[in-house]
Amino acid sequence: MKLTVNGVTHEIDAGLAEMRLLDWLREELGLTGAKAGCEIGACGACTVLVDGRPVKSCTRRLRDVAGKSVLTIEGLTPLDGSLHPLQQAFLDAGAVQCGFCTPGMILAAHALLLRNPAPARAEIRQALQGNLCRCTGYQQIIDAVELAAKSYQK
Ligand code: FES
Ligand code: FES
Numbered sequence: 001m002k003l004t005v006n007g008v009t010h011e012i013d014a015g016l017a018e019m020r021l022l023d024w025l026r027e028e029l030g031l032t033g034a035k036a037g038c039e040i041g042a043c044g045a046c047t048v049l050v051d052g053r054p055v056k057s058c059t060r061r062l063r064d065v066a067g068k069s070v071l072t073i074e075g076l077t078p079l080d081g082s083l084h085p086l087q088q089a090f091l092d093a094g095a096v097q098c099g100f101c102t103p104g105m106i107l108a109a110h111a112l113l114l115r116n117p118a119p120a121r122a123e124i125r126q127a128l129q130g131n132l133c134r135c136t137g138y139q140q141i142i143d144a145v146e147l148a149a150k151s152y153q154k
Contacts, residue, residue, distance in 0.1 A: 001066040005029060006075025012062055021065055022046045022057035025072060033073035033103040037132075044131030047104030048072050054108045054130070073103035076110060086110055089148035090141070097135040105131050109145045117152035119145070 001012045016024065025031045034057050037045030041059040048057045049071040076084050086106045090096050105128060112119055112127035124145045133141060
């Protein structure tokens with residue numbers, strides 16, 4: 001069973017087929033950007049992209065994603081230590097407090113902006129409806145996505 005994560009293809013032992021994607025990313029690959037929040041598919045803190053679509057990694061077993069391509073927040077972050085435009089926009093718009101929801105928010109927003117680089121606020125709200133934030137407030141998060149959208153418009 002193969003799985004590509006952030007551009008690197010991994011061969012996974014069939015014995016791990018029932019392991020949750022969230023646990024495998026965090027425990028086997030050390031990619032701790034995806035957070036374990038509710039662990040029942042309700043909060044979005046564990047969101048990663050699978051073949052470009054937001055997926056709650058606590059709800060998927062490795063067998064569910066075999067052969068697919070996963071993007072985590074670590075894969076979105078530039079290797080030179082700079083920030084991705086969405087990460088910068090979250091800082092600039094004051095859209096981060098504790099940060100627990102932020103990797104999932106950013107990945108869900110990234111998927112939206114790739115398919116629609118000029119979304120209306122209502123479309124941003126809809127795209128992020130599966131991601132809960134307990135501290136920042138959604139206005140600043142939507143502001144951040146609007147701010148970052150410019151960098152997707154080419
Ligand atoms: S931890 Fe996966 S949706 Fe909450
Ligand atoms: S910044 Fe704390 S949950 Fe969103």
